[in-house]
Amino acid sequence: MLRPVLLGLAFLALAPNTQAQASSPATTIAAEACFGCHGPAGQGVTGGAAIAGMDRAELSATLIAFRSNERPGTIMGRIARGYNDAEIAAISDYIARQR
Amino acid sequence: MSVKLPRRALFAATALLTAPATPRAQTNARLLIIGGGFGGASAASFARRHYPDTQVTLVEPNRRFVTCPYGNLLLGGERQISQITHSYDGLRARGARILHDRAIGIDAAAKRVRLQGGEVLAYDRLILSPGIAIRWGAIEGYDQAAADIMPHAWIPGDGTQNLLLRRQLEAMPDGGVVGLAIPANPFRCPPGPYERISMIAHYLKKHKPRSKILALDAKETFSKQGLFQDGWRALYGEMVEWVPNNRDGKVVKVDPREKILETEFGTRHKVDVANVIPPQSAGTIAIEAGLANNTGWVPVNTRSFEAHAAQGIHVIGDANIPGPMPKSGYIAHSTAKQAVASAMASLRGEAPPEAIYFNTCYSHVGTDYGISIVGVFRPNADGTAIAEVPNSGGASPRGDLPDQRRLEAIYADAWYEAITKSMFG
Numbered sequence: 334m335l336r337p338v339l340l341g342l343a344f345l346a347l348a349p350n351t352q353a354q355a356s357s358p359a360t361t362i363a364a365e366a367c368f369g370c371h372g373p374a375g376q377g378v379t380g381g382a383a384i385a386g387m388d389r390a391e392l393s394a395t396l397i398a399f400r401s402n403e404r405p406g407t408i409m410g411r412i413a414r415g416y417n418d419a420e421i422a423a424i425s426d427y428i429a430r431q432r
Numbered sequence: 433m434s435v436k437l438p439r440r441a442l443f444a445a446t447a448l449l450t451a452p453a454t455p456r457a458q459t460n461a462r463l464l465i466i467g468g469g470f471g472g473a474s475a476a477s478f479a480r481r482h483y484p485d486t487q488v489t490l491v492e493p494n495r496r497f498v499t500c501p502y503g504n505l506l507l508g509g510e511r512q513i514s515q516i517t518h519s520y521d522g523l524r525a526r527g528a529r530i531l532h533d534r535a536i537g538i539d540a541a542a543k544r545v546r547l548q549g550g551e552v553l554a555y556d557r558l559i560l561s562p563g564i565a566i567r568w569g570a571i572e573g574y575d576q577a578a579a580d581i582m583p584h585a586w587i588p589g590d591g592t593q594n595l596l597l598r599r600q601l602e603a604m605p606d607g608g609v610v611g612l613a614i615p616a617n618p619f620r621c622p623p624g625p626y627e628r629i630s631m632i633a634h635y636l637k638k639h640k641p642r643s644k645i646l647a648l649d650a651k652e653t654f655s656k657q658g659l660f661q662d663g664w665r666a667l668y669g670e671m672v673e674w675v676p677n678n679r680d681g682k683v684v685k686v687d688p689r690e691k692i693l694e695t696e697f698g699t700r701h702k703v704d705v706a707n708v709i710p711p712q713s714a715g716t717i718a719i720e721a722g723l724a725n726n727t728g729w730v731p732v733n734t735r736s737f738e739a740h741a742a743q744g745i746h747v748i749g750d751a752n753i754p755g756p757m758p759k760s761g762y763i764a765h766s767t768a769k770q771a772v773a774s775a776m777a778s779l780r781g782e783a784p785p786e787a788i789y790f791n792t793c794y795s796h797v798g799t800d801y802g803i804s805i806v807g808v809f810r811p812n813a814d815g816t817a818i819a820e821v822p823n824s825g826g827a828s829p830r831g832d833l834p835d836q837r838r839l840e841a842i843y844a845d846a847w848y849e850a851i852t853k854s855m856f857g
Contacts, residue, residue: 361773408792
């Protein structure tokens with residue numbers, strides 16, 4: 334029993350490094366939905382704003398403002414209303430890490 | 433044997449100790465994808481980007497992909513065929529093996545797929561994205577030969593059908609009638625026929641302003657109806673006549689030689705150009721593999737997209753029955769990723785990840801005039817149902833909103849560029 338416990342600890346010790354880059358499949362897929370209009374990795378296309386590398390907190394606040402109609406949107410309000418706070422935070426974090 | 437067995441056992445023990453969440457199946461798993469459209473190409477790109485150890489093979493008969501979206505802009509004279517045609521080179525560069533062949537048989541038990549060219553491909557997981565098939569003969573007289581005279585232009589293939597319809601519009605004299613036959617639900621791209629009406633009107637208004645569009649519909653309501661009808665009135669006046677099912681709009685028979693569209697109660701509409709969008713089913717290989725039910729579409733688990741009829745086969749895109757989700761390119765793109773993630777999870781003995789599916793369908797009604805519908809959908813935990821998130825999504829607001837329409841036309845173009853780059857890059 335000793336060895337698995339030690340290995341488990343080793344895995345935990347490594348976790349901060351690896352998790353900084355890895356996202357769950359659910360978060361990856363939810364965040365990539367944005368790329369269908371904002372371009373691969375959120376790099377932007379003509380008419381679709383670049384969002385890659387935006388500040389995480391700013392992105393979250395923007396999406397929440399779209400959701401509540403505080404920030405008027407052509408289409409983003411309708412989209413943001415499909416997601417809860419935790420999902421908006423996870424998506425914002427993913428997009429903030431895109432380069 | 434006596435030497436190998438202990439070594440294999442040792443390998444297994446080592447693998448367990450060093451990588452508890454990564455059994456052998458994940459490494460070098462063979463993911464086979466049939467169909468290189470919005471579902472299949474998206475699946476291939478996603479798999480290569482996020483599961484780089486996976487061997488991805490994509491089988492697609494066409495060497496280049498002509499998109500259904502923006503095909504209507506070709507009819508409107510706003511795009512050339514080259515602008516809606518895409519190469520598979522980007523997916524090749526990502527390391528996907530692309531086979532330009534046709535899958536003709538699936539052996540689900542043996543996990544093998546046979547190709548027309550003779551090759552047999554073994555897989556660990558199969559993603560089937562076969563698109564739609566036309567139900568030839570569902571409208572009396574509408575067979576393959578009739579489609580050469582009355583194009584459907586609903587499965588682009590190499591673009592022949594779209595270009596044929598475009599040439600017919602160009603050849604039609606001013607004052608002619610363009611007739612459309614529009615099917616009942618469900619069918620590929622719910623707003624598509626109405627964007628097509630818009631883009632044909634856009635062309636006619638400019639070049640043949642005395643002409644008319646007669647849209648014969650097997651339905652009584654349609655996607656973004658109010659928005660489309662507002663736009664038709666504002667931009668094209670009396671040019672568009674839409675006839676719903678309850679006013680004898682359902683076309684049941686065609687006469688290609690006489691260019692006649694005949695409705696249920698026997699009205700024979702003689703037109704100059706006929707675009708017949710016929711009733712459809714899941715793509716042929718899904719039907720032949722026994723994956724479809726009596727609706728002609730494939731019921732799937734809404735979380736993994738595994739077909740009810742066969743384990744290990746994930747059916748995505750227009751071929752499945754997606755609950756309230758539309759048969760759209762964006763849904764095919766979105767659900768393709770979930771299907772890949774579920775397939776990979778399954779090979780590790782894990783459940784499919786949590787899922788949110790996302791859709792936006794833009795339509796061009798005229799110059800600087802775009803409209804949209806948004807949907808965010810969630811499956812339940814066991815994949816038996818799916819629901820749209822309450823109070824989210826929906827269609828563009830109605831009313832005199834020129835800035836909204838202008839921006840949505842720009843965003844529609846952005847969507848096309850972004851999603852095709854995401855699929856093929």
